[in-house]
Amino acid sequence: MKDSMKPLSRLETSSIPCTLNGQEISLNVPPAKRLLHILRDDLEMTGTKRSCDIGRCGACMVMVDGVPVNSCLTMAYQCSGKSITTIEGVSAGGMDPIQRAFLEEGGFQCGYCTPGMIISVKALLDHNPDPTPPEIEEALSGNICRCTGYGGIKRAVQKAIEWRREAYESESVHD
Amino acid sequence: MAANAQGVAEAPFVWHPATAAEAWQLKQTLGTEGVYTAGGTLLRTQWEAGLAAMPNHLINVGEIEELHGIHIDCESGTGTLGAMITLSDLRTSPLVHASFPLLTEAARSIAAPSIRNLATIGGNVLSLVGDSLPALLIYDPVLHWHDGSNGLQESLSEWLSTAAVHAAWRERLLIAIELTQPALDSNTKRFVAYHKVGRRDAFTPSVVTAALSVQLDSDNRLSDVRLALGGGQTIPHRLELVEQFLTGKIANKKTITEVYALVVEHYEPKGDAFVPVSYRKKAAANLIASELWKAVR
Structure with missing residues (x-):
């Protein structure tokens, strides 16, 4: 199997590098896990809100590489190499x-x-x-x-x- | 296996093929256990609604270079949209707007910017009922597939006419959509329109989605008439009989009255519990009639 075809599976433990609010991190999560749950449950960053779960309401909005996306629709592997900004990041330097x-x-x-x-x-x-x-x-x-x-x-x-x-x-x- | 509060599994394997050939080979190996995924927005909605089970394997086609890119040749009036182009790319591309303006308008009307930043034109097409389809149908679209051999090209209209009943295409990988701008004869002008009518602006299946392109001479005589309708669970299609009726006619009150009746008679939408077939027919006919009226005003 070629390296490019190696699956990121739930068994892998440290494979999704990204930047969160300016800090480089590695997400050790199942690759299809929703960004919303990673933020709220794993990282305890509860500023991002959960509501409809299907991208309709916008309560879970975050920025990925500067554009808004619904974190309930975004899977962990889709964050690989990306820069994520949450509401906590917006106010990191004081109230925006x-x-x-x-x-x-x-x-x-x-x-x-x-x-x-x-x-x-x-x-x-x-x-x-x-x-x-x-x-x-x-x-x-x-x-x-x-x-x-x-x-x-x-x-x-x-x-x-x-x-x-x-x-x-x-x-x-x-x- | 991990699950969210709705019980949807979140732990499939995710494969990252680098080429269309690798992706296709994976799909052949995995069979129904594996599903191609691009933006994943529609899939997520289906998983959450219980319309489809999350598969054991996702084949992420986002890293395949040949699926990316907008290539438009303004001189020949042709263009190719990679299947991975996001709806936001379509919405904001000045090249697309200049050559295929109905696509810009269609992209504007689908969901919201945050979803358009993930959702792709390929996914919208393969849903069979996406609201980009009526706009695409105006531009003589040809689908380019990877099928494990030398590639397969197929008109979007032909594919749509059988895709709901023949599932063989699900084994292939959509690479790109080729489009051709309608030519403009001398001493004529072109009028185009795209309209979506729904119970809400977005996030609910439309009642009717209509795209129209006509050429008019100085007497308002119509030629090169292209008309596509869809909306809700109706698979979009061109209304060739209505196009033929309008071709060569002068767009006036009589013609518009006649075309209204013709659309009501020949358009066959799918109804549902909220909006019956009869209402959809009238809504479609009204849209076509009003746009033709605007064209000659």
């Missing part, structure tokens, strides 16, 4: 302006969907700092909120865009 915008604009009520929302907004703004309203709607179309509604969330995104723009302009002036 996107999180502050959600707080100030009332972009949450129970808060269960909020980590996933924050991840989707961060992925959007990192890629497109000045999105149009349709682009914001598309970016958040995989995140469902079932208690506070979307008005506050949209305001929070607009506020985050403003703050990031102001921060950029301020940096440009000082350069």
